[in-house]
Amino acid sequence: MIEEKIFAGHKTCYGCGVACKKNAEVKDGPFKMEKGPGPEYETIATFGCMCLNSSIESIAKANEICNRNGMDTITCGSTIAFAIECFENGLITEKDTDGIRLTWGNSEAIVKMTEKIARREGFGAVLAQGSLKAAEHIGGNAADFLTTVKGLEAPMHDPRSAHGYGLAYAISPRGACHEASLTFEAEGGTIFIPEIPELSSDLPEGSEGRAELNVAAQDYGMFFSNCAVFCNLGGMPLNATQAINLVNYVTGFDYTLEEVLAAGRRLWYLKRGLTNLFGARAKDDRLPRRLMTVLEEGPTEGSVPDMDRMLAEFYELRDFDSDGVPTKKVLDQVGLPDLAALLHQS
Ligand code: SF4
Missing domain, CATH: 1.10.599.10 (Aldehyde Ferredoxin Oxidoreductase Protein, subunit A, domain 3)
Incomplete structure (x- = not known):
């Protein structure tokens, strides 16, 4: 799927034979992005698996937004997954999320919320503080959905x-x-x-x-x-x-x-x-x-x-x-x- 839909060449740090980096490009559609650094494992797992999101183009786009705004993709993807779980459990509604239906696998909502976090706009300003602070803001049993230790969201190694x-x-x-x-x-x-x-x-x-x-x-x-x-x-x-x-x-x-x-x-x-x-x-x-x-x-x-x-x-x-x-x-x-x-x- 990655090769067919977003792969745009290998990249490497100077002189490294491993060359673990991949470029990505999305030529058209709602997640169009210029050729640039592609999502790595952690990013695909947070914006993909954690959010039940199967659109690799949307993951590449969310990754690009994070990169351009200096945001960590583990924290951002995990925080959006946390917010989706709060939404799905009725702790927040579209009134809280500026009209965005934060449901599992809603790739357009995931990318929109990533943009709002980057701009600290509306509900994005709540999530921009990370999931621990967002759980305090949301209340109820939101803390049950956290994956944080000392306020940092866990990476994708169980x-x-x-x-x-x-x-x-x-x-x-x-x-x-x-x-x-x-x-x-x-x-x-x-x-x-x-x-x-x-x-x-x-x-x-x-x-x-x-x-x-x-x-x-x-x-x-x-x-x-x-x-x-x-x-x-x-x-x-x-x-x-x-x-x-x-x-x-x-x-x-x-x-x-x-x-x-x-x-x-x-x-x-x-x-x-x-x-x-x-x-x-x-x-x-x-x-x-x-x-x-x-x-x-x-x-x-x-x-x-x-x-x-x-x-x-x-x-x-x-x-x-x-x-x-x-x-x-x-x-x-x-x-x-x-x-x-x-x-x-x-
Ligand atoms: S393994 Fe990847 S990140 Fe590490 S030096 Fe090589 S290309 Fe760079």
Whole structure:
């Protein structure tokens, strides 16, 4: 469908052999758009599957609107899906939505609402704040339809299929984000780092070992994705030795695995501490009810992450107090005494 209806050529970042990007173009019809960056997986899943929308042209158009206005497609598509569920359940009507029938699969309404969000116009101004704020505005049981952690809409990787994702979403500093660590690549089997046992072992299905996996994926991921800025897709084939060698060749430094893991760990604690300073506590390290609902059919039938177990193990490994704040001792150990002083002032 993509190839027939919107595909307009491959694109790549400079020198990358993976070339994951696709251009899209819609030549005519209500979703006409000039040739430009096409929708990727997350965008197709949010504006498509989440909204029960089968029009790939409308997804390409919504993607173009988001790109041109600096809007994240996961948040925008998920927020519109949330609004559709509110509409379908009678929590909002056409009076609230400026006359737009926000029903499942209504591709024209989805694109119109994307435009209104971009312009903060009418009901678009409510949705432009994201689904968490919109749920507060709408009231009733709207919060039941949220997929947010710390206010950020979850990406299209279901923690019921891989429980480590659930822990990764819950404890990520910026909320439910699949780029916050390498947990997704490690548990999903797309990276294999033989130098780090937790990132190269076969885990049984379920929640066992996911706390250790997350800690290792955070420490190494902070180095790999945040400090060295490797692309998580293009960099997948690299093991740790190759990645560190590349950094050393370019910088002239002589980093070891232990040093990059120490830097990654320090960076992770810095982010966590800043999140704590903004007010996040243990109560915020939780998945929304929607993602903890047991499905009665399909590939993830009967499977939900054991969040209590994983969080307890993770807090112990990271040396958090019961409120979700790293202890002074661990912050001093990783080289963040100023942060320790701010978080433990008494
Ligand atoms: S894999 Fe990464 S570096 Fe390569 S084209 Fe895609 S985004 Fe760019």
